Amino acid sequence: METSPEASTMAQGLRIVRLVTEREKSGRQLLGVSQLAAELQLDQSRVSRLTQELCDIGLLEREERGPFRAGPRFFGLAASLNDGWFREAGAELEKLVSSLGLRARVSVRAGFRVLLVRASSNDMAAGGFAYPGMITPVWCTGAGRALLWDHKRKGLDALLQDVSFIGVGGPQAAHSVSEVWELMARDRPQGYVAAAEEFEHGIHELAVPVRDGHGRITAALSVLGQYEQLRGNAGRVAAALVDSATRLSGGSRAAG
Template identity: 65%
Template structure:
């Protein structure tokens, strides 16, 4: 199997795993092969093979050809990740809520996508689309562009050269690599990223990179709210975010 096929299988396997876990978290009826195939718009035979591989790995489990359930290996992996800086992020996010009166997020980057790793407790209500694992374009959120902080123009060109900007993001979103670069050139000298309606309407976001002790960007911290909630002191918000980022970064191994 070539690398592209392996990547495709991995991505599809993760989609299956995510759907099973999400349904279990929400207390919904667990799916079988046909339901997984229908919901994910995948070939039923491929779903069956990938789901069995996930069961063999212990990430899923299934009794007597019944519905799929989250497996014990998933929970052990989750527990191993919920330590160090990731575990410490939860109280830091709640401290940001107390200090700023805004929502707070911890995000990481996967190529040209930003993945929401943790949220503050006030960041999602009933029916909200906001949840850990949410994927957004890296170029049109504050959290995403903070993850691009160390990219020079050539690296940005290479990352975004195949991106389709049309129809993506909110009214303030960039629609070309040039526009993304202009935003980064504006933000980096002042030490923080601001995003004004770049992804969600009437949402302003302030973000900073979170670095490991060796200086490499590991994640981003952001605070967001409506224009009225954010006010005019973005620099003050960024100062509080940087303090939290430094504390978490000190816990991350080089």
Template identity: 65%
Template sequence: MDSSSEASSMAQGLRIVRLVADREKRGRRLLGVSQIASELEMDQSRVSRLTQELCELGLLERVERGPFRTGPRFFGLAAALNTGWVRESKTELEALVASFGLRSRLSVREGFRVILLRTSSNDAVPGSFVKPGMVTPAWCTGSGRALLWDEEQPAIEALLADVNFIGVGGPGAAHSPQEVVELMDRDRARGFIVAEEEFEHGVYELAVPVRTAKGSILAALSVLGSRAEITSGADDVAKALWEAGQRLGSCQGGTRNSAGRNGLAS
């Protein structure tokens, strides 16, 4: 699957989730595969595949082949959007846009998938598939690899053991767990993640983890742009990301020094 077809699948998956959530909120009759396909004018086999994946993610649920309703992960995301650190992230994302002119994002990880929580105003243009809830692979995105920052080689290999790497991502994407480990080792040494065309052709992503007061990884902050935009001021952008991450982490009840294992020193 190339990046464009994956983006299309994400957009269609989000349409399905929005339809199900809207009908449930309004108290209308819930729908099965054929009804969703008819309502959204989509191929029934494609709806069947996408709803299965959405159920696996916990964004939808279905009991005994009955109609679909929103799943526990959907409500978890909705609750997360009302927490202090996610609310504060809007200001941080827009500050990154103002400082560097780069698209910025806040993401969390669910297994080997990354879920977008919030995006900057210049990253969510009309008609774009880039919206909260978008799902991307952890192994070939800057945000995903930032969320893997603390994972050692055995954990990464176990996480990605059943992943099909073929045809996913851009020209810089890893094609095996070992390649992911090598990219992680390279980026930890310089203190931040740079994903060079790993998910989309021509798109570079710089990312860092956001930590709680206790040091565990809470989320990832990332910016996206062209090669020139990302590499020309990478150290300054990374420093700004780490500082923004510290401020968001403080909303969890404390701060954490970003020196040493966390990346760049203040």
């Protein structure tokens, strides 16, 4: 299976994060762009671009043009992945595949982006594009809006104020904060997010939040499929999602 440019970029980004955090943890000298490029044998301009993106989503940080260190989002992500839900997520995803015949994913939020952390076996099959570490927008994916489930309008405005909606997402994607809010308001009474062709043409996604032991949203659980697979079946699929998310939330409480 050929590696996509997106997968290659993510792999290089994760190598950078790993090198930075390992050096910081060991107390060794922290590195800037040129040193990172030399250590990883990557082009310096590419490292500069990747580190800027990693700083933008909070996985790395630096003062002015100094060396890089782990950013606040790195610690939040590490803490969430150390929770009980993550250890149980793989089994829950395969249960959803077995019972529903759909692709299933677990994702977390990094600012206004969604980071895929686990995907079902049928979602990562040869020819597919899903892979752990894949980044998608928070406003035009089912998982993204599930991660925003508890947001108030003011918080949503602040989160998406610098986002460019133009040219992003599928044919039914929201193109403004107001449109995102309308979709969130529409979904709340039914208890789950329904995203129809918002990120990918022909793909429908249902999603629900996963909460930690304190009731805070820590992840999103979602399933994806063609319209024909979900037609007249959304209620049953959503109920299965809610049950899985409840079990994962229970695992989080047990771990806490």
